[in-house]
Amino acid sequence: MTKKYMLDESLLPRQWYNILPDLPEPLPPPISPATGKPVNPEELEAIFPKEIVRQEVSQEKFIPIPEEVRDVYRIWRPTPLIRATRLEKALKTPARIYFKFEGVSPPGSHKPNTAVAQAYYNMREGVERLTTETGAGQWGSALAFATNLFNLKLTVYMVKASYLQKPYRAILMKIWGAEVLSSPSDRTKTGREVLAKDPENPGSLGIAISEAIEDAVTHENTKYSLGSVLNHVLMHQTVIGLEAIEQMKLADDFPDYVVGCVGGGSNFGGLAYPFYMLVHDGKAPKKVSLVAIEPTAAPSLTKGEYIYDFGDTAGLTPLLKMYTLGHDFIPPPIHAGGLRYHGAAPTLSLLRKHDIVKSVAYDQVSVFQAADFFAKTEGIVPAPESAHAIKAVIDLAMEARQKNEEKVILFNLSGHGLLDLAAYADYHQGKLPAYEYPAEKVQESMQKLKAFLATIGQS
Amino acid sequence: MTKKYMLDESLLPRQWYNILPDLPEPLPPPISPATGKPVNPEELEAIFPKEIVRQEVSQEKFIPIPEEVRDVYRIWRPTPLIRATRLEKALKTPARIYFKFEGVSPPGSHKPNTAVAQAYYNMREGVERLTTETGAGQWGSALAFATNLFNLKLTVYMVKASYLQKPYRAILMKIWGAEVLSSPSDRTKTGREVLAKDPENPGSLGIAISEAIEDAVTHENTKYSLGSVLNHVLMHQTVIGLEAIEQMKLADDFPDYVVGCVGGGSNFGGLAYPFYMLVHDGKAPKKVSLVAIEPTAAPSLTKGEYIYDFGDTAGLTPLLKMYTLGHDFIPPPIHAGGLRYHGAAPTLSLLRKHDIVKSVAYDQVSVFQAADFFAKTEGIVPAPESAHAIKAVIDLAMEARQKNEEKVILFNLSGHGLLDLAAYADYHQGKLPAYEYPAEKVQESMQKLKAFLATIGQS
Numbered sequence: 001m002t003k004k005y006m007l008d009e010s011l012l013p014r015q016w017y018n019i020l021p022d023l024p025e026p027l028p029p030p031i032s033p034a035t036g037k038p039v040n041p042e043e044l045e046a047i048f049p050k051e052i053v054r055q056e057v058s059q060e061k062f063i064p065i066p067e068e069v070r071d072v073y074r075i076w077r078p079t080p081l082i083r084a085t086r087l088e089k090a091l092k093t094p095a096r097i098y099f100k101f102e103g104v105s106p107p108g109s110h111k112p113n114t115a116v117a118q119a120y121y122n123m124r125e126g127v128e129r130l131t132t133e134t135g136a137g138q139w140g141s142a143l144a145f146a147t148n149l150f151n152l153k154l155t156v157y158m159v160k161a162s163y164l165q166k167p168y169r170a171i172l173m174k175i176w177g178a179e180v181l182s183s184p185s186d187r188t189k190t191g192r193e194v195l196a197k198d199p200e201n202p203g204s205l206g207i208a209i210s211e212a213i214e215d216a217v218t219h220e221n222t223k224y225s226l227g228s229v230l231n232h233v234l235m236h237q238t239v240i241g242l243e244a245i246e247q248m249k250l251a252d253d254f255p256d257y258v259v260g261c262v263g264g265g266s267n268f269g270g271l272a273y274p275f276y277m278l279v280h281d282g283k284a285p286k287k288v289s290l291v292a293i294e295p296t297a298a299p300s301l302t303k304g305e306y307i308y309d310f311g312d313t314a315g316l317t318p319l320l321k322m323y324t325l326g327h328d329f330i331p332p333p334i335h336a337g338g339l340r341y342h343g344a345a346p347t348l349s350l351l352r353k354h355d356i357v358k359s360v361a362y363d364q365v366s367v368f369q370a371a372d373f374f375a376k377t378e379g380i381v382p383a384p385e386s387a388h389a390i391k392a393v394i395d396l397a398m399e400a401r402q403k404n405e406e407k408v409i410l411f412n413l414s415g416h417g418l419l420d421l422a423a424y425a426d427y428h429q430g431k432l433p434a435y436e437y438p439a440e441k442v443q444e445s446m447q448k449l450k451a452f453l454a455t456i457g458q459s
Numbered sequence: 460m461t462k463k464y465m466l467d468e469s470l471l472p473r474q475w476y477n478i479l480p481d482l483p484e485p486l487p488p489p490i491s492p493a494t495g496k497p498v499n500p501e502e503l504e505a506i507f508p509k510e511i512v513r514q515e516v517s518q519e520k521f522i523p524i525p526e527e528v529r530d531v532y533r534i535w536r537p538t539p540l541i542r543a544t545r546l547e548k549a550l551k552t553p554a555r556i557y558f559k560f561e562g563v564s565p566p567g568s569h570k571p572n573t574a575v576a577q578a579y580y581n582m583r584e585g586v587e588r589l590t591t592e593t594g595a596g597q598w599g600s601a602l603a604f605a606t607n608l609f610n611l612k613l614t615v616y617m618v619k620a621s622y623l624q625k626p627y628r629a630i631l632m633k634i635w636g637a638e639v640l641s642s643p644s645d646r647t648k649t650g651r652e653v654l655a656k657d658p659e660n661p662g663s664l665g666i667a668i669s670e671a672i673e674d675a676v677t678h679e680n681t682k683y684s685l686g687s688v689l690n691h692v693l694m695h696q697t698v699i700g701l702e703a704i705e706q707m708k709l710a711d712d713f714p715d716y717v718v719g720c721v722g723g724g725s726n727f728g729g730l731a732y733p734f735y736m737l738v739h740d741g742k743a744p745k746k747v748s749l750v751a752i753e754p755t756a757a758p759s760l761t762k763g764e765y766i767y768d769f770g771d772t773a774g775l776t777p778l779l780k781m782y783t784l785g786h787d788f789i790p791p792p793i794h795a796g797g798l799r800y801h802g803a804a805p806t807l808s809l810l811r812k813h814d815i816v817k818s819v820a821y822d823q824v825s826v827f828q829a830a831d832f833f834a835k836t837e838g839i840v841p842a843p844e845s846a847h848a849i850k851a852v853i854d855l856a857m858e859a860r861q862k863n864e865e866k867v868i869l870f871n872l873s874g875h876g877l878l879d880l881a882a883y884a885d886y887h888q889g890k891l892p893a894y895e896y897p898a899e900k901v902q903e904s905m906q907k908l909k910a911f912l913a914t915i916g917q918s
Contacts, residue, residue: 075463168881171883
């Protein structure tokens with residue numbers, strides 16, 4: 001029987017949850033790669049608006065969500081919480097499985113939760129244009145959706161290989177008024193230098209970030225926007241978990257497991273941090289396991305080291321303390337483009353270090369098998385990223401069946417897969433490589449990182 | 460300000476509205492092309508299950524929705540009613556614009572409202588497999604979604620040109636377990652004959668229908684399913700309008716205009732018929748104009764004649780009294796594949812004849828301009844079919860502005876456009892032909908039809 005828990009609009013959260021004051025130890029500060037010393041927050045104001053920088057380091061437990069942002073959220077929020085009764089039945093499991101469905105947003109994922117907030121704060125501070133990078137395009141399309149509604153211009157540097165192979169998300173960005181450039185482009189010094197050496201360069205996320213940041217710092221009234229990893233981004237995503245807490249009350253239930261996929265960590269943090277808060281505040285009715293799911297192609301939390309590293313591939317950002325595989329490790333081309341990241345958010349990495357968050361990695365073939373099964377049983381086609389969470393949920397549900405335990409599992413279905421159908425076709429035709437953990441490449445990348453860190457007295 | 464009217468699940472309709480007993484005159488019966496005499500309903504049981512045939516001719520005003528069907532509806536229903544406040548503001552119109560958003564269903568359109576019901580009744584009567592045809596794939600994917608949930612097999616004959624050029628909907632059907640064949644196929648006598656004459660034949664909806672019906676009648680426990688035109692199909696869609704009536708109460712408002720696009724008529728009828736019912740029963744607080752929107756490429760209600768014609772291009776179905784452009788008129792290849800139909804549902808045609816429904820036709824360039832404007836203001840990318848309704852709504856809203864009248868406009872946003880982004884790219888690049896009304900081809904097709912009707916004593 002279909003069990004869907006809708007939340008009345010009056011219960012749309014009025015504040016985000018900021019995990020910083022509740023962490024088990026203070027978050028190590030970002031440090032400058034030039035000096036090895038902590039970065040002054042004000043230095044970040046070259047690329048971010050003041051309010052975002054303030055939120056990035058705030059120790060306030062709750063930050064009010066501006067009414068203008070809540071008003072845009074209401075286009076698709078509160079999102080449904082659905083009990084996966086058909087999946088439970090197919091698995092013959094005594095477990096109760098719930099999912100929060102973020103795919104109902106106009107761009108089809110959880111990404112607009114932060115994109116709308118960031119666009120709003122930039123607009124408020126008189127910024128006229130934002131720049132960003134995007135790989136497969138989930139983030140770029142979410143930011144285009146947001147900037148369009150707040151009358152900001154947007155320039156998206158989209159990795160050339162994706163721009164050519166996956167044209168649909170670029171079209172979506174253009175519908176919402178964004179300028180989409182194939183990166184490397186001739187718009188920036190960085191891009192021109194790359195093209196001068198190799199006119200056929202297919203681009204990379206690292207090059208695209210460099211172009212977006214250069215564009216922002218060299219133009220008036222222009223700022224840069226990031227879709228994951230940083231504290232303020234994960235905080236904006238906590239609307240997901242705050243809603244889910246209210247909806248689990250409607251279901252008269254509470255999770256033993258909270259599960260989400262992790263690239264940078266924004267959809268996982270968005271769902272899991274509010275449940276962490278309940279545990280931290282002694283308000284959880286029982287123990288909750290927080291489980292982060294990664295691809296074997298880029299398992300930073302599962303196989304990486306907790307160490308300072310650059311947030312980007314090109315080495316332009318401050319150094320962040322996090323689980324990483326080394327910033328110049330380029331993950332294999334799995335279809336879950338949003339999970340192809342070498343590190344994990346600093347807050348999430350700290351929770352992992354304290355064993356408060358567990359992590360597991362799966363190869364994409366087993367992940368698509370789970371996604372296909374989910375689409376057949378529940379009728380919703382998941383994004384390849386979210387499918388990683390589904391694979392883990394099915395494993396947990398089968399374990400509950402073997403042990404005959406009524407476990408309660410909650411996961412984040414962070415996006416739909418309607419713009420990823422070609423990946424499903426590859427899976428059906430047996431064309432999907434499994435991509436095991438690329439240990440040697442990671443080792444190389446980590447050695448380089450450590451050699452660099454030694455030069456600035458870090459290890 | 461975002462104004463979204465969600466309906467509590469307890470208000471999901473428990474019965475469909477059947478317009479047959481409320482029509483201004485009895486619906487002319489389907490007649491046999493061989494004899495010119497009315498078809499016996501039982502003859503339809505060769506291709507449809509008994510309950511569907513019963514519903515097709517039922518004079519009961521309300522038909523209960525089985526609980527098993529309501530349970531599947533609840534996966535995405537009730538759908539939201541949204542007031543397009545951002546569009547109103549952009550148009551500076553005093554009109555209040557509301558839309559019912561059917562794009563939230565897993566296949567992305569209103570089509571599963573009838574697909575689920577049809578799959579259920581077939582399952583109940585022991586049918587093991589359904590067959591159908593599909594053009595661009597909206598209907599095929601909706602039926603695949605439905606048959607998958609009721610454990611029926613499905614064979615979809617997909618027009619070869621679409622199968623090759625628009626692979627995404629075929630992938631979606633396969634995810635949901637359907638067998639998708641490029642039509643003409645070697646599976647049927649019809650298909651083999653076509654291929655023998657011309658191995659490169661690109662297919663047509665007519666050939667695909669012939670194949671699907673032949674497959675159904677030549678196999679045990681196999682029936683055929685249709686996605687529009689017939690009475691039972693439009694009746695299943697009335698959940699849309701029945702929900703909208705309750706939601707307009709929540710908004711404390713009532714429409715002056717109810718607007719929808721028309722191919723066969725199912726999304727239009729689904730929204731408009733329940734409002735017709737209120738008027739018919741003397742329960743409407745004011746006069747309501749029902750406005751059907753067509754493409755200039757296939758304007759059956761706007762330019763056609765009210766006459767008996769075949770429901771399909773191949774001439775296999777009984778003759779239906781309807782507005783038609785002639786069954787062998789092949790509409791130009793507009794992107795709104797769901798509107799490329801030569802006729803219109805018999806019930807809708809009767810309302811048009813009595814001037815209860817008005818119709819207007821627009822070319823696809825002006826339609827995409829409206830769709831693009833809607834995506835920018837409201838943030839939702841509409842399907843090319845639904846965009847026809849949006850074009851009309853914008854015109855009505857601008858008229859209200861000129862006359863300074865507070866008109867209330869309600870329309871059906873019958874699907875999202877995420878699988879139609881290539882069409883938007885064509886529009887942005889100025890590659891979209893306008894396709895004016897093809898008067899000469901229609902004239903030819905109508906002459907042939909009338910010559911045929913004369914042979915069986917009809918005109």
